[in-house]
Amino acid sequence: MKPNIFISYSAEENFSQEDNFTIDVRDQIDKKLSDQGFNVFVDKKRIKPGDQWRFELDYWLNACHGAIILLSRKALSSDWVLKETTILTHRRSLQPDFKLIPVLLGDVQLAETGLNHYKPLQLGEIQFIPPLTPELNSETAEYLVEKVVSCFNNFNLDKIDRKLRTWVQDVAACLERANERHFKLAVEYLGFTNEDLANDCYAMMAFRLLHSLCTGSDCTISFSVIQEVSKLMPPDYRKQLFDLIEPCGVKLESVRNILPVTQYDEVKRYLAINAEYNETGKRYLRRATCCSTDFLYIETSGITGEDVFEESMKQYIKALRRKLHIPDSYNDDQIKKTIDGWYAMKKFIFVIIGQYSLNRKLLQELYELCHPATFVLVTGTKFPDPKLLGLSYLECIEPDLKLDEERNLRAHISNIAMALQLDN
Numbered sequence: 570m571k572p573n574i575f576i577s578y579s580a581e582e583n584f585s586q587e588d589n590f591t592i593d594v595r596d597q598i599d600k601k602l603s604d605q606g607f608n609v610f611v612d613k614k615r616i617k618p619g620d621q622w623r624f625e626l627d628y629w630l631n632a633c634h635g636a637i638i639l640l641s642r643k644a645l646s647s648d649w650v651l652k653e654t655t656i657l658t659h660r661r662s663l664q665p666d667f668k669l670i671p672v673l674l675g676d677v678q679l680a681e682t683g684l685n686h687y688k689p690l691q692l693g694e695i696q697f698i699p700p701l702t703p704e705l706n707s708e709t710a711e712y713l714v715e716k717v718v719s720c721f722n723n724f725n726l727d728k729i730d731r732k733l734r735t736w737v738q739d740v741a742a743c744l745e746r747a748n749e750r751h752f753k754l755a756v757e758y759l760g761f762t763n764e765d766l767a768n769d770c771y772a773m774m775a776f777r778l779l780h781s782l783c784t785g786s787d788c789t790i791s792f793s794v795i796q797e798v799s800k801l802m803p804p805d806y807r808k809q810l811f812d813l814i815e816p817c818g819v820k821l822e823s824v825r826n827i828l829p830v831t832q833y834d835e836v837k838r839y840l841a842i843n844a845e846y847n848e849t850g851k852r853y854l855r856r857a858t859c860c861s862t863d864f865l866y867i868e869t870s871g872i873t874g875e876d877v878f879e880e881s882m883k884q885y886i887k888a889l890r891r892k893l894h895i896p897d898s899y900n901d902d903q904i905k906k907t908i909d910g911w912y913a914m915k916k917f918i919f920v921i922i923g924q925y926s927l928n929r930k931l932l933q934e935l936y937e938l939c940h941p942a943t944f945v946l947v948t949g950t951k952f953p954d955p956k957l958l959g960l961s962y963l964e965c966i967e968p969d970l971k972l973d974e975e976r977n978l979r980a981h982i983s984n985i986a987m988a989l990q991l992d993n
Contacts, residue, residue: 572634574610576595576609578638579647590641591641635668640671640682657669660733672716735859738775744798759777795988837962840963845924872925878934909941922947
């Protein structure tokens with residue numbers, strides 16, 4: 570299998586000196602990587618008249634094994650390059666081995682990649698390739714091309730983006746349990762060609778379904794597809810398919826900073842989502858992790874009684890024991906050793922704390938018991954003051970969630986459940 574490399578850029582031929590320079594760099598990288606056995610995507614040769622442009626582009630953004638972002642002044646003001654960069658930086662947060670190479674062109678400065686809409690993407694944390702000089706000449710182009718191509722020496726395909734690939738494979742496994750006649754009808758809804766079906770049609774449909782649900786495009790077709798494939802599908806697989814696709818309504822730009830928090834110092838592993846419902850917070854986490862089983866979610870429900878703290882702690886300890894298979898005889902120190910062992914296996918724990926349980930004492934006790942877990946505060950409509958909670962740092966998820974957005978997300982999930990003939 571050839572590794573797929575995506576090149577993000579913004580330029581038109583003969584429009585300006587900067588555009589011609591960008592195209593020259595792009596074409597040289599394309600040729601050199603192609604000669605070395607890479608499959609390089611640039612829109613000039615992949616997207617043809619009549620193709621579904623957004624799906625084709627988004628497919629490559631999510632299917633590529635590495636990417637190059639050519640950051641010219643024109644690119645910094647391009648909505649499409651911003652979208653591509655958002656998706657690619659999220660890919661990198663899912664899998665640090667995902668090779669993402671930002672390249673500065675002309676007089677673009679590193680500091681400019683942290684301004685305006687690019688600020689939340691934290692591009693400054695990625696190693697850039699700066700130009701030899703700001704001059705847009707052949708010497709500078711050759712220097713940049715050689716630097717970029719050298720980054721892909723000894724490229725290891727096996728390490729790339731296991732979470733995303735597993736998500737698609739899990740959805741495909743559910744689709745394989747669809748009735749053959751109904752699956753073929755669903756294929757017709759999507760307008761697949763015979764060439765598509767000659768390949769792995771289940772994986773192709775899984776990707777297309779996830780794509781349309783995640784981007785909000787072709788939702789009517791998506792629900793028709795879901796409804797069709799669910800007919801005569803075993804109930805367990807319908808429920809499994811629902812669990813895999815229901816986080817798709819969460820916007821990508823809202824979740825791309827979630828996984829980096831799990832790598833912060835332990836005292837900084839706190840993030841806040843201004844949602845009303847704990848289930849919304851959990852959907853954010855599952856969207857960020859591509860529904861990966863490498864993450865456990867510790868949560869409570871229905872806290873009642875006069876002492877909210879005591880009841881909350883009882884429920885969290887009970888949830889920890891259940892999720893980590895901890896015997897009732899284990900004390901707090903043994904629970905902590907079990908949690909450390911979970912992290913030693915490169916697995917992670919999210920502790921979800923709802924707005925009605927949230928207080929300083931609970932956070933302190935949970936930290937003592939559960940660190941190095943990541944603590945997710947579902948705060949209601951407003952973000953809290955971290956100092957009042959005794960926190961030195963709190964990552965507030967942006968853009969913040971509007972009330973109507975949460976309602977729309979819940980309605981979207983109900984529609985998926987109805988299409989799958991499930992009680993939600």
